[in-house]
Amino acid sequence: QLQLQESGPGLVKPSETLSLTCTVSGGSISSSSYYWGWIRQPPGKGLEWIGSIYYSGSTYYNPSLKSRVTISVDTSKNQFSLKLSSVTAADTAVYYCASLTVTNLGFDYWGQGTLVTVSS
Amino acid sequence: SYELTQPPSVSVSPGQTARITCSGDALPKQYAYWYQQKPGQAPVLVIYKDSERPSGIPERFSGSSSGTTVTLTISGVQAEDEADYYCQSADSSGTLVFGGGTKLTVL
Numbered sequence: 333q334l335q336l337q338e339s340g341p342g343l344v345k346p347s348e349t350l351s352l353t354c355t356v357s358g359g360s361i362s363s364s365s366y367y368w369g370w371i372r373q374p375p376g377k378g379l380e381w382i383g384s385i386y387y388s389g390s391t392y393y394n395p396s397l398k399s400r401v402t403i404s405v406d407t408s409k410n411q412f413s414l415k416l417s418s419v420t421a422a423d424t425a426v427y428y429c430a431s432l433t434v435t436n437l438g439f440d441y442w443g444q445g446t447l448v449t450v451s452s
Numbered sequence: 453s454y455e456l457t458q459p460p461s462v463s464v465s466p467g468q469t470a471r472i473t474c475s476g477d478a479l480p481k482q483y484a485y486w487y488q489q490k491p492g493q494a495p496v497l498v499i500y501k502d503s504e505r506p507s508g509i510p511e512r513f514s515g516s517s518s519g520t521t522v523t524l525t526i527s528g529v530q531a532e533d534e535a536d537y538y539c540q541s542a543d544s545s546g547t548l549v550f551g552g553g554t555k556l557t558v559l
Contacts, residue, residue, distance in 0.1 A: 369548075371550075378538065378550055378551070378552050378553045379487075379489075379495065379538055379540075379550040379553070380550065381540075381547075381548040381549065381550065384548070392546065392547075394547060394548070395453070395547060396453065428494055428495075430494075436500040436501055436504065436506075437483070437485075437500070437501075438485040438497045438500035438501075438506075438540075439485070439487070439495070439497060439540075440497045440500075440506060442494035442495060442496075443494065444494055445494055
């Protein structure tokens with residue numbers, strides 16, 4: 333069973349770049365069975381898909397965030413990462429990493445989430 | 453941009469049946485997924501591909517689809533089912549979208 337764990341700074345200044353890493357255990361990030369994704373949830377609000385990546389490096393981004401988002405995979409560390417540039421207070425949210433199994437394409441394993449606050 | 457519309461809240465008494473709807477123009481062509489989220493926890497997938505139930509999810513959770521609306525049905529609701537529920541699908545370009553969420557209250 334996959335386990336995912338987010339890590340990264342909990343506080344980012346406006347206009348800077350938010351960087352988070354998701355460490356995967358219980359399976360290989362190079363597996364063709366999964367896509368890997370990032371989802372966020374502002375406090376008290378709903379879920380928003382940020383983007384996803386396949387082990388091959390193919391990426392898929394939410395058009396509303398595409399100009400600021402980069403998702404990458406580090407197979408040597410069994411990790412994938414999120415970078416979100418030029419952040420504002422509106423980017424304050426709990427950020428989740430999750431896996432999508434290619435057979436059902438639902439987000440079936442999630443990290444616990446990490447709160448990132450954008451503030452000076 | 454594409455939107456999935458859910459009712460903000462649904463209330464039901466224990467043992468009754470709860471139905472949560474999700475509407476979207478692309479739903480006839482795109483699968484829907486349902487997630488349960490309890491306070492302070494990550495979401496949990498409860499239904500995939502409109503009506504399939506992942507292993508470990510109780511049989512009282514079921515999903516159905518009709519035209520532009522998909523429905524999550526929880527039969528014999530229990531107190532532990534009180535949570536926020538989100539539908540998720542994709543638009544015609546493959547962009548993943550979540551509904552706004554429905555708060556299920558067990559009276």
